[in-house]
Amino acid sequence: MALTTKGRATRQRIIEGAAAYLRSDEPAGVTLDDIRAITGTSKSQIFHYFPGGKEELFLAVARHEADRVLDDQQPHLGALTSWAAWDRWRDSVVARYRAQGRHCPLGTLMGQVGSTPGAHEVVSTLLSQWQAHVRKGIGDMQAAGLVRESLDADRVAAAFIAGIQGGVQVLMSTGGVAHLEAVLDTLVEHLRG
Amino acid sequence: MALTTKGRATRQRIIEGAAAYLRSDEPAGVTLDDIRAITGTSKSQIFHYFPGGKEELFLAVARHEADRVLDDQQPHLGALTSWAAWDRWRDSVVARYRAQGRHCPLGTLMGQVGSTPGAHEVVSTLLSQWQAHVRKGIGDMQAAGLVRESLDADRVAAAFIAGIQGGVQVLMSTGGVAHLEAVLDTLVEHLRG
DNA sequence: ACCACAGTGGACCGACCGGTCCAGAAAACC
DNA sequence: GGTTTTCTGGACCGGTCGGTCCACTGTGGT
Numbered sequence: 001m002a003l004t005t006k007g008r009a010t011r012q013r014i015i016e017g018a019a020a021y022l023r024s025d026e027p028a029g030v031t032l033d034d035i036r037a038i039t040g041t042s043k044s045q046i047f048h049y050f051p052g053g054k055e056e057l058f059l060a061v062a063r064h065e066a067d068r069v070l071d072d073q074q075p076h077l078g079a080l081t082s083w084a085a086w087d088r089w090r091d092s093v094v095a096r097y098r099a100q101g102r103h104c105p106l107g108t109l110m111g112q113v114g115s116t117p118g119a120h121e122v123v124s125t126l127l128s129q130w131q132a133h134v135r136k137g138i139g140d141m142q143a144a145g146l147v148r149e150s151l152d153a154d155r156v157a158a159a160f161i162a163g164i165q166g167g168v169q170v171l172m173s174t175g176g177v178a179h180l181e182a183v184l185d186t187l188v189e190h191l192r193g
Numbered sequence: 194m195a196l197t198t199k200g201r202a203t204r205q206r207i208i209e210g211a212a213a214y215l216r217s218d219e220p221a222g223v224t225l226d227d228i229r230a231i232t233g234t235s236k237s238q239i240f241h242y243f244p245g246g247k248e249e250l251f252l253a254v255a256r257h258e259a260d261r262v263l264d265d266q267q268p269h270l271g272a273l274t275s276w277a278a279w280d281r282w283r284d285s286v287v288a289r290y291r292a293q294g295r296h297c298p299l300g301t302l303m304g305q306v307g308s309t310p311g312a313h314e315v316v317s318t319l320l321s322q323w324q325a326h327v328r329k330g331i332g333d334m335q336a337a338g339l340v341r342e343s344l345d346a347d348r349v350a351a352a353f354i355a356g357i358q359g360g361v362q363v364l365m366s367t368g369g370v371a372h373l374e375a376v377l378d379t380l381v382e383h384l385r386g
Numbered sequence: 387a388c389c390a391c392a393g394t395g396g397a398c399c400g401a402c403c404g405g406t407c408c409a410g411a412a413a414a415c416c
Numbered sequence: 417g418g419t420t421t422t423c424t425g426g427a428c429c430g431g432t433c434g435g436t437c438c439a440c441t442g443t444g445g446t
Contacts, residue, residue, distance in 0.1 A: 101310065178351060
């Protein structure tokens with residue numbers, strides 16, 4: 001599929017329009033017609049740019065959203081080299097998900113696309129990148145002598161990822177960020193020893 | 194709706210059949226026809242016993258599954274009064290979700306029922322009961338002088354709940370229990386101080 | 387200017403699925 | 417044993433939604 005300038009623009013408009021729609025509303029089920037209406041396109045365009053249909057489109061949107069997740073934590077996530085930096089990171093995560101509220105674009109996408117290999121791949125990639133950043137942060141703190149060397153950086157980083165995921169999930173049910181804050185604070189406190 | 198003995202049996206058969214179906218397969222979308230086929234009933238029966246249709250049925254199944262979640266952790270969860278007990282509990286949680294694998298009956302249910310008040314209520318109730326058990330366990334350990342008093346039992350209990358949720362969610366994407374183990378171990382270690 | 391191909395609109399289709407309806411079988415109750 | 421209520425089967429309906437098709441319009445290269 002060779003895309004002209006106009007074609008690339010349309011394709012991008014579809015992805016970003018769909019992503020924006022997911023972020024604003026939280027429809028249990030997102031249909032192609034919804035996206036068609038929101039992005040001001042027609043059915044044939046969707047299938048023109050995403051021959052794989054719904055799954056291919058949703059996967060593209062999911063990747064787009066996954067990128068946002070990490071971007072929204074920058075620059076804090078990339079430089080966890082002091083306790084102050086960890087606090088700022090913690091605050092940015094809490095703020096991001098508090099703002100997002102009960103809506104979880106990625107969650108909705110995954111719910112629709114289901115358990116296809118592609119969906120798992122998107123999530124796994126995101127989680128492993130995320131965890132790598134945290135692990136590096138812990139390593140930096142250890143190198144600076146701020147965190148004890150006996151601590152297994154990879155294991156604690158994994159705990160952070162799981163904790164954040166769970167905190168967000170609880171947020172979606174209860175509407176409160178208390179659990180997210182609790183798990184982040186507890187784990188940071190554990191780092192502090 | 195007055196139910197006879199036979200009626201109660203049929204109603205129960207529908208719920209348990211649906212629950213078993215969810216546990217075995219992990220269909221992205223469960224239809225009433227699936228349940229009808231599995232449980233050997235007819236459409237009219239489903240609507241006879243669950244006048245609210247799909248949502249009422251799925252909520253009933255979700256409550257049934259939610260009960261199982263806590264039951265499967267007993268008796269360990271109810272008596273977290275020694276480090277050995279905490280370890281046994283940790284193992285039972287890991288074992289339970291390792292066995293469950295990528296399937297998450299409750300998750301599927303929630304995905305289908307969506308964000309209705311009823312769905313939130315089921316999840317919130319489960320989480321708060323779960324958290325209460327953990328909090329009591331921490332309190333018991335403090336009373337026994339095994340955990341420092343300065344630790345906020347409620348906050349750490351919330352962290353456990355969030356961590357487990359997240360660990361299970363990661364399990365669904367990656368298929369591995371490493372994150373679940375990491376977060377449980379890290380938090381228990383934090384308790385140990 | 388022409389032509390090949392990308393881009394676009396929208397009617398249409400077929401499958402699926404939640405839900406309705408009614409008629410008949412089976413209990414339960416007197 | 418008769419009648420009233422519950423239980424059961426399954427045909428049917430109407431809406432929804434992913435996906436197809438085809439005709440038409442732009443666009444870019446030569």
